[in-house]
Amino acid sequence: MESKEEEATQESGVVWEVKNLTKLFPIKAGFLFSLLGKEKHVHAVEDVTFNIHEKEILGIVGESGCGKTTCGRLLVRLETPTRGEMYFRGQEIGTLKGKQLKVFRRNVQMVFQDPYESLNPRFNVFSTIAEPLYVHGVGETIEEREELVAQALEYAELKPPEEFIYRFPHELSGGQRQRVAIARTLVLRPQFIVADEPVSMLDVSIRAGIMNLMRDLRTTYDIPFMFISHDVSVTRYMSERIAVMYLGGIVELADTEDIIKNPMHPYTEALLSAVPVPDPAAKHGRVKIRGDLPSPIDPPPGCTFHPRCLYKKEICSQKEPELREIEKGHLVHCHFAGELSIVKPDDEYVTEKLCKVCGASVKAGMPMVECKCGEVYHEECAASLEACAVCSKRL
Amino acid sequence: MAMLEIKDLKVHFEILKGKVKAVDGVSFNLDRGETMGLVGESGCGKTTTAFAITRLLPYNGHVVGGEILFDNMVLARADMATEMIELLELSKWLPKIETLVQNKENALKAFEAKGLDESPGESEILLSQEADFLKDIKEILSYKEKMEPEELKEVLQESAKGEVTGFFADRRKRKIEREIEEKMAAIRWSQISMIFQSAMNAFNPVYRVGDQIAEALHTHQNLSKDEAKQRVAELFDLVGLRAERIKGYPHEFSGGMRQRAMIAMALALNPKLIIADEPTTALDVIMQDRILAEIRDLQKEMHMAMMIITHDISVVAEVSEKIAIMYGGKLFEYGDIVSIFENSANPYTIGLTGAFPSIKGERKTLRSIPGSPPDLSNPPSGCVFHPRCRFAQDICKEKEPPTIEVTKDHHSYCHFAEEVFAGKLKV
Numbered sequence: 118m119e120s121k122e123e124e125a126t127q128e129s130g131v132v133w134e135v136k137n138l139t140k141l142f143p144i145k146a147g148f149l150f151s152l153l154g155k156e157k158h159v160h161a162v163e164d165v166t167f168n169i170h171e172k173e174i175l176g177i178v179g180e181s182g183c184g185k186t187t188c189g190r191l192l193v194r195l196e197t198p199t200r201g202e203m204y205f206r207g208q209e210i211g212t213l214k215g216k217q218l219k220v221f222r223r224n225v226q227m228v229f230q231d232p233y234e235s236l237n238p239r240f241n242v243f244s245t246i247a248e249p250l251y252v253h254g255v256g257e258t259i260e261e262r263e264e265l266v267a268q269a270l271e272y273a274e275l276k277p278p279e280e281f282i283y284r285f286p287h288e289l290s291g292g293q294r295q296r297v298a299i300a301r302t303l304v305l306r307p308q309f310i311v312a313d314e315p316v317s318m319l320d321v322s323i324r325a326g327i328m329n330l331m332r333d334l335r336t337t338y339d340i341p342f343m344f345i346s347h348d349v350s351v352t353r354y355m356s357e358r359i360a361v362m363y364l365g366g367i368v369e370l371a372d373t374e375d376i377i378k379n380p381m382h383p384y385t386e387a388l389l390s391a392v393p394v395p396d397p398a399a400k401h402g403r404v405k406i407r408g409d410l411p412s413p414i415d416p417p418p419g420c421t422f423h424p425r426c427l428y429k430k431e432i433c434s435q436k437e438p439e440l441r442e443i444e445k446g447h448l449v450h451c452h453f454a455g456e457l458s459i460v461k462p463d464d465e466y467v468t469e470k471l472c473k474v475c476g477a478s479v480k481a482g483m484p485m486v487e488c489k490c491g492e493v494y495h496e497e498c499a500a501s502l503e504a505c506a507v508c509s510k511r512l
Numbered sequence: 513m514a515m516l517e518i519k520d521l522k523v524h525f526e527i528l529k530g531k532v533k534a535v536d537g538v539s540f541n542l543d544r545g546e547t548m549g550l551v552g553e554s555g556c557g558k559t560t561t562a563f564a565i566t567r568l569l570p571y572n573g574h575v576v577g578g579e580i581l582f583d584n585m586v587l588a589r590a591d592m593a594t595e596m597i598e599l600l601e602l603s604k605w606l607p608k609i610e611t612l613v614q615n616k617e618n619a620l621k622a623f624e625a626k627g628l629d630e631s632p633g634e635s636e637i638l639l640s641q642e643a644d645f646l647k648d649i650k651e652i653l654s655y656k657e658k659m660e661p662e663e664l665k666e667v668l669q670e671s672a673k674g675e676v677t678g679f680f681a682d683r684r685k686r687k688i689e690r691e692i693e694e695k696m697a698a699i700r701w702s703q704i705s706m707i708f709q710s711a712m713n714a715f716n717p718v719y720r721v722g723d724q725i726a727e728a729l730h731t732h733q734n735l736s737k738d739e740a741k742q743r744v745a746e747l748f749d750l751v752g753l754r755a756e757r758i759k760g761y762p763h764e765f766s767g768g769m770r771q772r773a774m775i776a777m778a779l780a781l782n783p784k785l786i787i788a789d790e791p792t793t794a795l796d797v798i799m800q801d802r803i804l805a806e807i808r809d810l811q812k813e814m815h816m817a818m819m820i821i822t823h824d825i826s827v828v829a830e831v832s833e834k835i836a837i838m839y840g841g842k843l844f845e846y847g848d849i850v851s852i853f854e855n856s857a858n859p860y861t862i863g864l865t866g867a868f869p870s871i872k873g874e875r876k877t878l879r880s881i882p883g884s885p886p887d888l889s890n891p892p893s894g895c896v897f898h899p900r901c902r903f904a905q906d907i908c909k910e911k912e913p914p915t916i917e918v919t920k921d922h923h924s925y926c927h928f929a930e931e932v933f934a935g936k937l938k939v
Contacts, residue, residue: 180796180797180798181796290884292884293884320553320554320823320885321823321824321825321864321867321868322553322864322880322885323880323881323884324867324880325866325867325868325878325879325880325881326880326882328869328878329878329880347796347797348797349871350826350868350869350870350871351869353869353871353875354869354875354878374875377871387798388797388798389871390801391797391798391800391801391802392797392801392871393800393801393804393824393826393827393830394826394829394830394870394871394872395825395826395829395865395870396829396853396870397829397830397849397850397853398850398853404798404801404805406798409766409768462871462872463872463873
């Protein structure tokens with residue numbers, strides 16, 4: 118299967134090269150509005166650019182609705198991109214059709230979030246895992262397929278395979294189901310796997326086992342992964358690099374430890390400050406963000422994060438920032454990247470002043486107004502007030 | 513005396529195959545203004561404990577042992593005969609029966625000394641319903657030297673079964689239940705309220721959210737329509753929802769907003785105790801952090817007690833002072849959160865904390881707990897955790913461990929609690 122051209126890109130170590138990938142979902146308007154107005158779209162993924170290297174796990178984190186799942190589905194071509202290019206080992210994937218697409222799909226697989234729903238309750242483990250073999254015509258005889266399925270089960274650490282091969286999903290625990298789902302992806306020996314929140318439905322004690330299994334698979338079989346999760350601490354454990362997504366775009370992309378130890382985008386700061394830590398001594402301050410996620414149908418102009426950003430300045434609502442490389446391999450989508458004093462998870466917790474209007478924290482570097490009585494307000498919040506809410510003097 | 517006291521609670525579910533021991537001997541206290549986290553994997557009995565407190569158990573769930581006291585009032589208890597039948601099935605039943613009789617007698621005496629007005633609820637019910645039965649059992653026990661143990665067991669069993677299934681038994685039982693239920697109806701939501709697991713589905717989709725909250729106010733406080741409306745507006749302001757939303761329907765709310773509305777509803781009558789069952793599980797991290805901060809602030813402001821039920825120990829670490837870790841229906845470790853996190857005395861807790869990734873400090877290798885949670889209709893012998901325990905030894909398979917207090921306010925259910933606490937057992 119591997120042509121000379123593919124081998125050439127393999128040497129350079131890039132598995133996926135994604136450029137300006139965009140996926141818009143059209144919204145069905147009523148008949149009248151479809152005549153009057155122009156068609157509206159949900160901007161699920163917009164102008165996303167990244168690479169995935171050989172033997173690497175790339176983590177994608179973000180709130181729900183930020184486009185991380187759509188991004189994963191695009192890479193396995195469950196969705197067709199609206200715009201942009203995506204190269205898998207040098208081959209353009211976005212425009213593949215028919216037979217070629219089928220060949221491509223054999224090489225990439227996906228693990229879904231909920232093992233209670235992603236397995237057919239009427240299929241036993243053998244039929245579930247053997248189905249891809251039938252689809253792609255692998256294995257001549259039943260015995261041969263059985264052999265392959267048993268092997269896949271062993272890779273997924275369901276041992277001994279004979280004990281599991283003829284069970285039905287209801288006879289398996291949550292962790293075992295997810296292992297079956299992983300075995301199903303492994304049976305075709307894929308070259309790339311997308312794991313979409315594979316542990317978020319599992320119990321804590323089982324979660325670590327599945328995560329370790331995926332890390333081991335990566336080291337043993339050199340399969341690159343894309344690991345999608347809303348949980349930053351899980352993603353940190355799993356991946357070498359992390360891309361933080363917000364409203365369809367990547368806002369920060371860097372090595373995992375760089376993101377955790379030295380976040381540069383205000384949204385990453387907010388996300389990290391919200392992650393609970395299993396240590397009662399480490400009480401952190403208030404989350405550094407305001408408001409809710411805006412609608413992806415009409416994303417805000419300029420920087421998409423500006424309505425929620427506490428560091429916002431005038432330029433943010435007018436001009437969209439570029440994804441700039443601030444340090445080596447550390448890309449940030451912010452006008453003021455590197456200039457802001459961002460709080461890091463390992464910082465000691467210092468008492469911060471809270472804005473009396475919106476309740477979020479106010480610290481040095483944010484545009485703020487200070488009253489003589491000592492109360493502080495965000496500049497924007499203060500604009501809506503005439504006088505200080507505490508001492509009722511004019512600001 | 514603590515506000516909420518749970519003593520040796522046992523809740524069993526009757527199913528076709530037999531019995532599921534969902535909660536099996538859980539005791540803890542909760543005082544005013546305290547926050548406790550109840551942590552465990554799915555199916556460990558944490559929600560069942562909460563439902564026993566609020567008397568929301570499904571029809572096949574019964575309290576078969578122990579009692580729940582809230583402000584000295586009985587919320588749930590097993591009647592003596594049922595408790596005896598349970599105890600007689602154990603191997604060393606005689607001393608257990610004797611302590612049970614002793615406890616009941618003490619309660620009765622305390623009641624007789626104080627009189628009906630200031631008596632705890634327990635003896636009130638005891639006097640009206642069980643005094644005769646207690647006398648019978650005492651009489652039987654007085655012959656224990658003259659009888660063979662097997663014979664004694666049989667007599668006791670027969671007598672207890674007679675009490676449960678006898679001619680007046682049903683009537684008596686129903687009367688007790690009705691008495692408790694009447695009291696419970698008065699305090700449910702006004703003193704104990706609950707934030708349910710999926711706030712997504714906890715609201716009725718065909719009523720406006722504001723009206724659903726006002727309904728609780730009407731029922732318990734006899735407020736007029738306008739007064740109720742005003743109170744709802746206050747509550748919405750408290751949890752950070754805009755006043756226009758009062759007229760909204762649940763489907764118009766986002767997940768985080770619905771959760772806030774649920775919290776507003778739980779706070780409506782200034783309860784003394786709030787039970788939050790997985791309050792943030794369905795939410796994003798940012799929304800979760802906000803809701804937790806809000807709960808924490810409101811609780812401090814109003815000096816309520818709070819019980820947070822979750823599987824996420826990091827959420828508990830963030831908000832509570834006390835923690836109770838459940839596994840297989842048993843309380844494995846209970847006490848002060850700092851002591852438990854820094855120096856755990858239980859292998860299950862160590863396994864749980866070792867399986868949790870963190871964004872603080874260096875990246876450590878996670879260690880999963882092998883195997884899966886036990887089937888509670890047929891639990892393992894001895895310690896329920898022994899098939900998955902790293903430290904398990906022969907005694908763990910044979911004997912149920914005791915609950916040991918390793919330091920002040922730190923209890924652990926393990927044969928080797930002292931050794932684990934001292935850090936002597938390491939694998």
